Amino acid sequence: MSSGSRTSPRMAPRRVPFPIHDEVQQDHTALPPDHFLSQRPITPPQPDSVIAERYWSARARPDTSSLAAADYDVSVLTGFLPPEEPVQRLEVGKEWELFEGCLDEAQEAVKVLEGGGVGRMDEAWREKIRALPTPSTEVLTTLPLLRRAHVLLSFLSHFYVHSTFPATNRVPAPLAVPWVLVSDKLGIPPVLNYADTVLWNWRLIDSSRGLRADNLDIPTSFTGSSSERAFFLLSLLCELHGPNILRLMSATLDEAFFADEVALGRIASYLDRISSSIDELTVIMREGTKGGFGHQGREKIVPAVFYWEIRPWFNGGKWFYEGVGEDDEDIEAGGKEMEWGGPSAGQSSLVHALDLFLGVDHTPRPTKTAESTSTSAHLPPLPPAALAKVKQSQASVPITDSTFMVRASQYMPSFHRAFLRHLSALHLPSASNPSPIPSLRSLATTYPVQLRDSYDNAINSMKRFRDGHMGLVTVFIVTQAKREPGKDTVFWAGWETKRLEKEAEEARRKAEDGEKVAEKMMGTGGTDLVTFLKACRDRTVEAFLGRA
Numbered sequence: 001m002s003s004g005s006r007t008s009p010r011m012a013p014r015r016v017p018f019p020i021h022d023e024v025q026q027d028h029t030a031l032p033p034d035h036f037l038s039q040r041p042i043t044p045p046q047p048d049s050v051i052a053e054r055y056w057s058a059r060a061r062p063d064t065s066s067l068a069a070a071d072y073d074v075s076v077l078t079g080f081l082p083p084e085e086p087v088q089r090l091e092v093g094k095e096w097e098l099f100e101g102c103l104d105e106a107q108e109a110v111k112v113l114e115g116g117g118v119g120r121m122d123e124a125w126r127e128k129i130r131a132l133p134t135p136s137t138e139v140l141t142t143l144p145l146l147r148r149a150h151v152l153l154s155f156l157s158h159f160y161v162h163s164t165f166p167a168t169n170r171v172p173a174p175l176a177v178p179w180v181l182v183s184d185k186l187g188i189p190p191v192l193n194y195a196d197t198v199l200w201n202w203r204l205i206d207s208s209r210g211l212r213a214d215n216l217d218i219p220t221s222f223t224g225s226s227s228e229r230a231f232f233l234l235s236l237l238c239e240l241h242g243p244n245i246l247r248l249m250s251a252t253l254d255e256a257f258f259a260d261e262v263a264l265g266r267i268a269s270y271l272d273r274i275s276s277s278i279d280e281l282t283v284i285m286r287e288g289t290k291g292g293f294g295h296q297g298r299e300k301i302v303p304a305v306f307y308w309e310i311r312p313w314f315n316g317g318k319w320f321y322e323g324v325g326e327d328d329e330d331i332e333a334g335g336k337e338m339e340w341g342g343p344s345a346g347q348s349s350l351v352h353a354l355d356l357f358l359g360v361d362h363t364p365r366p367t368k369t370a371e372s373t374s375t376s377a378h379l380p381p382l383p384p385a386a387l388a389k390v391k392q393s394q395a396s397v398p399i400t401d402s403t404f405m406v407r408a409s410q411y412m413p414s415f416h417r418a419f420l421r422h423l424s425a426l427h428l429p430s431a432s433n434p435s436p437i438p439s440l441r442s443l444a445t446t447y448p449v450q451l452r453d454s455y456d457n458a459i460n461s462m463k464r465f466r467d468g469h470m471g472l473v474t475v476f477i478v479t480q481a482k483r484e485p486g487k488d489t490v491f492w493a494g495w496e497t498k499r500l501e502k503e504a505e506e507a508r509r510k511a512e513d514g515e516k517v518a519e520k521m522m523g524t525g526g527t528d529l530v531t532f533l534k535a536c537r538d539r540t541v542e543a544f545l546g547r548a
């Protein structure tokens with residue numbers, strides 16, 4: 001690239017480096033002493049009834065509405081949801097109001113066309129986005145404002161990228177630059193994620209009634225459809241169980257200090273209550289699978305609408321973030337190229353916290369290799385060329401439970417990621433923590449008479465949760481992937497193109513490697529996904545202690 005273009009007036013003022021800060025700088029592993037999960041001095045055991053409300057409410061965490069109060073952003077009252085109703089609209093200057101206006105227009109455009117397929121914004125809207133001024137992020141002085149900015153920029157950017165067919169891979173600078181800056185402050189990637197769609201995307205229908213399942217609405221969506229609203233609400237209803245689960249986890253950790261008969265009895269009862277809470281999540285999943293969940297079973301997600309009209313808006317991708325990046329390569333390309341995946345409830349810190357607390361181990365370990373698959377009893381051995389291809393395909397789809405869990409945590413707000421890191425470090429001795437709390441799993445192993453049944457009960461609930469979740473995925477993704485979209489939707493063209501490509505590829509492979517390989521390689525739309533979810537469930541089952 002010539003030096004002239006490096007100093008071009010369009011690029012110069014907008015360039016921001018990426019990444020801006022090192023993760024290390026955002027490491028919050030040291031808990032503030034008054035944090036509710038901080039190790040407390042040993043005190044005499046207290047009666048059961050004292051534990052929850054009185055004890056913890058007296059230790060409410062500091063106000064996190066300002067960035068200065070940088071703790072884990074986890075509340076005993078709202079769990080991983082923000083402690084106050086999210087900001088619904090940025091009213092911090094004209095520039096941001098222009099962005100809010102563009103989001104209104106996009107939501108309106110798609111809504112108008114609902115019923116006759118999925119609408120798209122026209123080129124005039126996209127032109128308008130490209131001409132927007134780059135707004136100042138300096139005015140976003142609190143966490144709630146930053147969160148709203150991320151929601152706003154994420155929805156706008158996904159509207160922009162996916163409003164052409166095929167989707168564009170360029171995020172224009174007026175979106176990309178503030179998106180990267182705001183993402184950096186929140187410690188999340190510049191892509192639509194679970195926090196945007198669920199954690200920070202709710203409002204109270206009646207503010208006097210507070211945060212409860214029948215008092216929640218979803219303000220921001222792509223299609224404005226009741227299915228999309230219900231889809232976000234499904235996860236939100238699960239998050240509402242977070243405070244109870246976190247309080248019980250915290251009370252358990254307290255008792256783990258003592259590990260005497262009284263403490264072990266309490267831990268068993270907390271574990272039983274955690275099991276019941278996990279079972280409630282499973283009930284929500286099962287109801288969601290059958291059709292109606294939420295208040296009086298009114299919430300419904302129509303599978304085909306979800307799969308064909310809602311989910312495509314979520315897709316991440318390999319995009320150029322215009323105006324971002326300082327390397328010669330970035331400048332030459334007109335932007336920093338980054339690849340991110342879209343949102344998933346797999347990014348929910350709640351489920352990760354439960355796994356860590358219970359000791360469900362998703363860390364890497366030897367998995368079934370292509371060789372072992374090829375030599376398994378029910379399949380004929382693969383020819384060498386086919387085996388190489390299977391290996392290649394496995395390498396390019398690294399969706400194992402361990403890598404997924406690590407990857408998913410990168411999409412969580414940095415405070416929550418740090419919280420999980422802290423949770424996993426609680427049981428490890430270190431200079432600052434010379435006498436760590438024994439892990440729940442080691443306690444249950446050491447005191448099987450007192451704890452094993454309750455521990456296994458909780459693991460069984462996690463297994464049922466994952467079974468329930470697989471039911472959802474089967475109905476909403478695997479089954480839908482085998483069907484074709486409506487011919488009048490904008491997804492028809494893409495689907496048809498992919499189908500023809502797939503057919504050609506299958507024919508090519510059949511000719512090269514034989515029929516069996518083609519079947520194995522192509523599988524159904526959901527094969528890899530199902531294998532991954534089964535692996536997550538297998539890891540859960542592995543945690544059972546079982547009868548001695």
Ligand code: HEM
Nearest residue numbers: 234235238344345346348351466469472473476477533536
């Ligand atoms: C219609 C509803 C849902 C669908 C279609 C769905 C789909 C998926 C998919 C496709 C994955 C695989 C990874 C990925 O692509 O991100 C996944 C993973 C995951 N989802 Fe969901 N999901 C739904 C609801 C939920 C809910 C309500 C929760 C609970 C908060 C949840 C929790 C998880 C977790 C924890 C994982 C990681 C795998 C595991 O730990 O077993 N999902 N989901």
